[in-house]
Amino acid sequence: MQKIRITPYELDSMRPTQKITINPTLRQTRFIKSCLGESTDQTPIWFMRQAGRYMAEYRAIRAKHSMLDVINSPELSAEVTMQPINAFGFDAAIIFSDILPLLTGMGLKLDFIPGKGPQIENPLDSTKAIDMLATPPAEVSMQGTLDAIKLVAPELEAKNTPLIGFCGAPFTLASYAIEGGGSKVYAKTKALMYTHPSAWQRLMDKLVTVQVDYLVKQVKAGASALQLFDSWAGAALSKADYIQYVQPYNTKIFAAVKRQVDAPFINFSTGTHAYLEDVAACGGDVLGADWRMPLSNAFAKAGDMAVMGNLDPIALLAPWRELRYRIDQVLAEAEGHDGYIFNLGHGILPNTPIENVQRTVDYVRSKSRE
Template sequence: MNDRFLKACRRQPVDCTPVWFMRQAGRYMSEYQKVRAKYSILDVCKTPELAAEVTLQPIERFPLDAAIIFADILLPLEAMGIQLEFAEGEGPVIRNPVRDRADVERLRMVDGDELEYVAEAIRHARRALNGRVPLIGFAGAPFTLASYAVEGGGSRNYVLTKQLMYREPEAWHRLMDKLARVVTGYLRRQIRAGAQAVQLFDSWVGCLSPGDYAEYVLPHVQLIFDGLKREGVPMIHFGTGTASLLRLMREAGSDVIGVDWRVHLDEAWAMVGYDVAVQGNLDPVALFAPLHEIERRVEDILRRADGRPGHIFNLGHGILPNTPIESVEATIEMVHKLSQR
């Protein structure tokens, strides 16, 4: 098996830097577009055979070092009683947002049976991968899930989310505790179904100050990583816009810190400490640049990693729709070739 991704997560030496991309199974691939022409995103997520098929599409096409299960971060919210729709061109829309203590109390605590289809997709994908590369499971982090639930969808300023946090801190911590416990059980179930690493996506947490992160978020993320340590798989913690939060994110207890493109990789690694691996951090828009410019940026990231064990090459967020497929392929090959030990 190609295990350089798992070795890098554990800061062990590798023959070259492993690479995978967030949203590597997705809209930029014609294979994925054909599946989505027939099925909604929720249909794909909830049909284990389809989710596994989409998970493998980039692995069949590119020399990637890991697969990530195809799912959506909001699936646990739906299981907890949130009415979730994916409106065309709008992204996720929530019809019954969480706005007060009563709404928080109404959310169901689920133990994972409602999300068994994701575990089943992992089993299908592991069989189909047949040991070629490791499979990553994932979940949304409590703050990002909470912000979707409170705002009713995506947001620019997170006014409603922060209002709940500041005005009703008890209700906020109850919401975060519920989400943290559901996410812990959900990720544990993914690991036991065969996920060989897991990533916690805190996509929107960069809207918080360090003080707010420490008070309103950190204890709940610690609960998740503490709850999963015994499972023995690498745990990745990723957020965007988090340059000011990296030291606190390190305290949460993951094995790998994901870094976005708004901070230099070497500066981020120095902040979190060399006893943790790092993942990142090419700007996803760089994949639209000419190949010589992509190569310059790949070289810069690898130079900043300095050959230190524990670097996983990735984007600073997910692959964007319409990303040129040849740029994805070329970037993977550049990383492997330029980092050969």
């Protein structure tokens, strides 16, 4: 069999000479400037899962449509994405979608079961199952989300609000694909890692391929920033395992996406305090901090990166006096840092009182005007 040779010409064509850039007006918003470490007039604020059950407008949509219906409908996704922007004027929108549907294009069957959370009907139970996974272009599973981005980006642009696209990180997606749902100890995922390290590598490589393609296409469709969600690596892995089994793949994602697009990229994880420096070393422009650590620790580990975080979502259930005290603590830790974005340390909870959201947005704004 003849070897396939890559000629210098082809190599050049694989190296995009022109990066995809973001809208120059949105580039000057306080959210994007803060992501890039530039000083701003006010601290930008948005909340993870800001389009969600705590809003009556959202619940009204979900009363009539399943989670997957909303994700697959560009119109409904766009509408839900706009809800918290219209209600609270957050400094950034995040496209309404979920990290898991990307797996369906690869051959996994996904369902959201009320009260039970997401379930994979045919979880990866052998190395052969990993080898059978496809790596199709993102449109195969995420056309709805890409179309929703196209639909909502101009509407957000009119409000001078950047849109964040996102993706689950390889470990988080792999653990769902292997466990078949959420997990407490990730026994199957880690047993695969430790027992079949080359199959783990093939799985992670496949996920990275699909994820990079999807992230780049979100920027092409109109997203002005990106976020990688590594929600589960910290709960599952030791520092040594993180470095061996996760870091190479997250690093690939940040590097490959950054080669192709010129948009800020947020590197978010939870429970990774034992090795936050290794998380930061994967790349990205912004290091996301969960609420468990003091924000000053995140700044210490972030180096040149900006920092996003880290109000405890449950603080929003507390009386105003206590909530304000906690906002003050977060702001005090961020004092004097240019690259800083106010956010929760994880997603907002469904039972959050709406007035506490408004009050928090107003208070953070008023404090940063002082």
